[in-house]
Amino acid sequence: MKKNYFKSRLFLKYIWSYLFILLIPLVLMTIFIYQNAVSNLRTEIEQSRLNQLTQAKVVVDGRVKELSEIASRVSYDKRLTPYRVHDPIFSGEAIQALDQYKSTSSIIDEIYLFFHKDGKIYSSKGLYNLDVxxxxxxxxSWPTDKLFEDLNAVKYPTMRPADTVTKSSNMAERLLAYLIPITPNNPVPHGTVMYLIRESELSSLIDTVLGSYRGLTYILDNEGRVLVDNRQDEALSASAAASLIDLAPGIHDRTINGQPHSIVSVKSETNGWTYVTAMPSSQFFSTVLHVRSFIILLFSIIVLAGAAIALLLARMQYQPISMLVEFAASKSNAKRPHGSPDAAAPVNELDRIRSALQEYSSRVDLQEPFARNHFLSMLLKYGNAQSLSPELQQSFGLRFDRSHHFVAVIGSGEPGDSPNDRQERQAIIQLLNQIELPELQASGYGVELPQLDQLGLIISFDLDAGAETFGRVRRIVEAVQGRLADIAGTVPIIGVGNCYESPDQLNQSFIEACSAFELRSSAGFGTVTYFELLSDAPDRADWIPNHTLMKLSQSLKQGSYDVAAQIIGSAIQSLHATSASALLTRCVCFDLLNTMLKTASELGIHSVVQDMSPAAIFGNSLDELERSFLSLASGICSHVEQNALKEEQSLMDRIAAYIDERYADHSLSLESVAFTFGVSPSHVSRSFKEKIGVNFLQYVWQKRLEEVRLQLRTTGNPLKDIIQRVGYQDTPNFTRKFKKETGYTPGQYRKLFAENGEARQLPEGDDE
Known part of the structure; x- marks a missing residue:
């Protein structure tokens, strides 16, 4: 059925919000664009002119530099020495050489070579007497006597402004004369190279600057003389043009001939020339008129398109909220039967979602202790605290930023199922959940282990410089003992692992704590066994200490391959470092092998002996033995993991069957089931969800719900009797949960399926 979004006030609010968000910035933007159109367009055009003028400057500078390079080559060309030029035999080669140089540059109209005090001047077309x-x-503007004087006296490259030149054929054209003394950079030049350049050749290079705009362009030398004048419709006086040289490079505003102009100036770093272009400011406003019409049209289009987009965005944003509302209604609120009194009540989507979130938050709060315990259990099994999610650590209130860490295993030695035992265990769990010992700069987190009679405790503390580590560990354990004695009256048995500086090694400390707990010297309450003190080192350092073998055995029993591999690797490395005989080395290795085989036998894993590689006994080198031992340890740990999974599945199946038989018992609870099967409640909660697919409470509820629904469909027994018969004593609470799950009250459900399960119209009221 198609939804009518316009009936939702929230959806209408979204539309108006998007329209408001769209229109206010759009109006402001339109005003801003219109007010700044002139300056923006002007800046854009001026910047474009600046870039083009800079490009023209680069091109012209490049051409002028070519002329200097040609003059340099002329000065060193043997064909153009005074001797060869004057020699009638070689003079033809000189003229030919000048013609070749002329053809190398596109802007040269003619090239001349003059030697000081000479009566002739040479060009690419031949030689001339000076009079001719x-x-x-x-x-x-350049008299002949002044021309000859400049040819003899020029000391540095000089560009003369464009001048009108009349040739013998009475043809006049504007040319620039560029005089370069040769040899270049020589304080006493012996001649001059003169280029004649058409003004049109340079002006054509900068014609692209003006484009379709009216204006003018000048090239001025470093003395302010106009070398090239490229004008359109207007011109500057000589004094006005000369004043342009004082402009700094960039964009300027000036009044020229009574009109405001935009002037762009660029200065050449090569020869000091100034390139200037001037454009009347009035040209900008003609463009703005077109922009204004375009803005009005664009504004109208955007308003219409914006309204459509606002509608689309509002629908896109409201759709997931609508889906969340439906989800919240299906999961958090009971489905209201048709005709119920509040069915037509106004819908507040956000309030409904908020209620659903609060409900799910309460569920998360209930599951958080189990999730926290699972997190810490993984830390004890695998270590690698630094790689664990910082977000999870923060949400669970865990910190592992102290300098030293160790694990203790606390237990009674035998599980108890009496109410007092349960109460005492719960008190200990509450105490150890997060224990603080500020006087010892220590804090700890309790972990419920799978064994019902054991708890783990992760301790982190800071150690002052020079302080003894073991002494601090002993004091911390004694402080924990004191706290336990205050609650339980008696102090449980404690096994303590070694202390490590990195929390990544907590799995090793846990294995050591389990070994210490298992190998305690006394079974009495209050016994504390430190793994560090179990070390009874043999007379020879070559032998592997017993506590190391204990740790290896315990790591295999726990299925912790990482710890086992580290122990094997360290033992083999120690053998590498000794100078023991081959026989002694082989005997020491047998200690490792016997420990692993004995542990496998205790675990009932007999296949590892048949599958064991002969290299494990007859290996030719320590490296080969190490690989064999690691393979054997991997096989044992794999079997332990597989057996644990099978036992876990079998245990959960047995617990599920137990619930199937006793779900009607009102005293049935997670704790009672855990104590019945001798495992911790936290372990049951985590494993039941993993193996069965739903958590413990959901499974019990589903069994009870199925039975109630069956009784409602098939019997006429009173509702209260049915509910109490399936293990519930709170009838109103059950009724609320039943309606939440099915959408109907128990009475409505019974009426709905009264006639062989065929649905019929329900009454408006509820009979319950």
Whole structure:
């Protein structure tokens, strides 16, 4: 059925919110764009001109640099020495060489070579007497005598401004003259190379700067003279043009000829020339008129599109909320029968979701102790505390940032199932859940182990410089003993593992604590066994200490391959470092082998002996023996893991069968089942969910619910009797849970299936 979102006030709020969010910035943005259109467009055009002018400068500088390089090559060209040029035999080669140099640059109109105090001047077309040259080329602003004087006296490259040149054919054109003394950079030059360059050649390089805009472009030398004048529709006076040289590189505003202009200036670092382009500011406003029309059109389109997008976004945002509401209604609120009094009540989606979250939060709070215990159990089994999720550590209130860590195993030696034993165990668990010993700079976290008579305790503490580690561990254990004595009256048996600086090694300390607990010298209450004190080192250091073999055996029993591999590796490495004989080394290795085989036998794993590689006994080297031992340890740990899984599955199946038989017992609880089967409640809670698929309470509830539904469909017994018969004593609470699960009250459910399970119209009221 199609949903009508517009009936939801929340959905309408989303639409208005999106429209408000869209329109306010859009209006402000439109005003801002319109107000700043002139300056933005102007800046863009000016920046574009600046980039183009910079590009033109690079091109012109490159061409001028080519001319300097040509002059340098001319000065060192043997064909153009004074002797060869004057020699009638070689003069033709000189003229040909000049023609070749001319063709290497696209801007050269003609190239001339003049030697000081010489009566002739040479070009790519031939040689001229100075009188003939003066009559052939007439510069409007450069008299002939001044020209010859400059040819003899020029000391550094000089570019003369564009000038009108009249040739003998009465043809006039504007040319620039570029004089370069040769040899270049020589304080006493012996000649001059003169280039004639058409002004149009340089102006064509910068024509692209103006584009479709009116304006003018100048190239000024470092003395402020206009070298190239490329104008469109207007011109500057000589003084106004000369003032442009004082402008700093960049973009400027100036009034020229009574009109505001935008001026862009670029200065060449190579020769000091200044490139300037000026454009009337009025050209910007013609573009803005087009922009204004475009903005109005764009604004209208955006408003219409924004309304459609607001509707789409509101629907997209509301849809997951609608799905959450449906989920909350199906999981948290009972399905209201048709015709119920509050069926038409206004829907507050967020309140419904909030109620569902609160309900799920309460469920999480109930499961948190079991999750926390599972987290710590994994830490004891595998170590690697630093790699565990920091978010989980924070949510469980766990910290492992102290300098030293160890594990203690606390137990009574035998499980008890009396009410007093349960109460005492619960008090100890509550105490050890998070124990603080500020006077010893220590804190600890309790862990419920699978064995009902044992608890684990992870202790972290800071050790002052120079303090004795074992002494601090002993004091901490004694403090824990005192706390336990205050609660239980008697102190349980405690096994203590070695202390490590890294929490990643807590699994090793746990194995050692289990070994110490198992190998305690006394079974009496209050006994504390330290693994460190179990070490009865043999006379020779070559032999493996007994406590190491104990730790190896315990690690195999726990299925902890990482710890077993480390013990084997350390033992083999120690043998590498000794100078013991081959026979003694083999005997020492037999200690490791016998320990593993004995442990396998105790665990009932007899197949490892048949599958064992001969290299484990007859290995030729320690490395080969180590590989064999590691393989054997891996096999034993794998069998332990597999057996544990099978036993776990079998245990959970037996517990499920136990619940199937006794679910109607109102005293049935997680704790009572755990004590019946001799395992910890935390272990039952975690493993039951993993193996059966639902948690313990859900499983019991489902069994009771199925029986109640069957009784409602098939009998006419009173509801209260049925509920009490399946183990519930709180009838109102059961009725609420039943309605939450099925959507109907028990009375409605009975009426619904009264006639062979065929549904019929329910009354508006409830008979219960």
């Amino acid at each position: 040259f003066g009559n052939t080329f007439s510069f409007k």
